[in-house]
Amino acid sequence: MILGVLLLASNVSALPLARSFSNTLAGILSSKKKLTFDAQGNFKVVSFSDMHTGERPGDGSWAAWGPANDAATQVVHATVLDNEKPNYVVFNGDMITGENVFKENATNYLDIVYAPTVVRKIPFSSTHGNHDNANNINHAEEIEYEQTRYAELSYTRSDAGPKPYGNGNYWVPVYVKSTDWVPAAVLWFFDSRSFVSGTGDGPGPIPPAANYYWVDPNTVPNYIKLQRLLMTAVWWKVPPALVFVHIPVQKAQDLISLPTLGDHDDDAGLSTQGFLNNTYNGLDLPFWNEIVALNGGKGNVLAVTSGHDHGSSWCARSEDSSGIPICFNGHSGYGGYVTEHSVVRNGRVFNLNLADLATPVPTVKTWNSYEDNTTADAVTLGPEYLTAEKSGTA
């Protein structure tokens, strides 16, 4: 019934009707200031991942290196933000090393993570990682805290997915100008769930409702599909998209052997979505298949970006990923493990540009921006990127 009305609405004479139906889309909120491209037609996104604040020794004791690492993480973020001057910041999961924090002040660590972005008044939102679900903190608590405390700057929502471990699924529109009602780009955010047990006193039991290492296949694919159909009915198009999800999809594993710029220290292997007890069960595919549908065979999905593997900061695509670029964030935090090439911390930058989005197949420029004031690994993701390459493994 509703879809029938919406299809009627895609008649030119019914434009005002379509505009009012636009408000039925989950990401259209009159309470939020519209995000817009700047006068030069750019909307720059800096994505930070794996901050891992609140770490403390495994024996449960306290040590000065935890707070010192958190302060160093803030310097990384401040440096990258001052160099890149982004329009938006994405925190792509593992904000907190949840298994180490105290229940009474766990969310204080979100204040530490967001502070450099908040003092610069940059709008932001977050995805949530495996370490953000633990005995003393979970995704729902982090989301509610962020929404309440940072009501003005935070665009994080909870449109779909099981609470409290997997409900951070939503999208955010970006417009050419604030009077527009059809966005020029959409940022999508997904919750790859998982849980890290223990409170510093060793591992504990994992709640059955948290023992899932992939985006929820029961609710999220339907959510993506419904939003895509509504966008098509109301806007007559699915806008070009950047996708963020903390744990990489299993398709990422096939791409690591391709000759790409950036660090390749981590073999995604058993740490991709869809693994339980070292066995791949394919349960990340319902989510991935809806990303492929969002791509529409037209390059609509500019990149699917993950953190989780601190030693990976490359972007690649192949037939195995249905031509969709899969990117890694690298490591922006002083918490968490460090690999040989991830010692100098970084954020990954995407510069959405209106001219690049207007080509028959849209493109986006991306690079890594480092705490030592350098940048590297700049590439343009689109139909020319890695066209001749095939994945080494199938």
Ligand SMILES: *[C@@H]1O[C@H](CO)[C@@H](O)[C@H](O)[C@H]1NC(C)=O
């Ligand atoms: C959290 O509480 C612990 C224990 O009282 C304290 O040592 C730590 O500094 C607090 N952390 C934050 C970020 O407030």
Ligand SMILES: *[C@@H]1O[C@H](CO)[C@@H](O)[C@H](O)[C@H]1NC(C)=O
């Ligand atoms: C995974 O392994 C654990 C520990 O060996 C076991 O208790 C659990 O039943 C296994 N889960 C599945 C789904 O096989």
Ligand SMILES: *[C@@H]1O[C@H](CO)[C@@H](O)[C@H](O)[C@H]1NC(C)=O
């Ligand atoms: C990066 O640039 C800022 C601003 O010029 C400077 O304060 C900082 O020391 C530089 N960092 C490094 C590691 O060179």
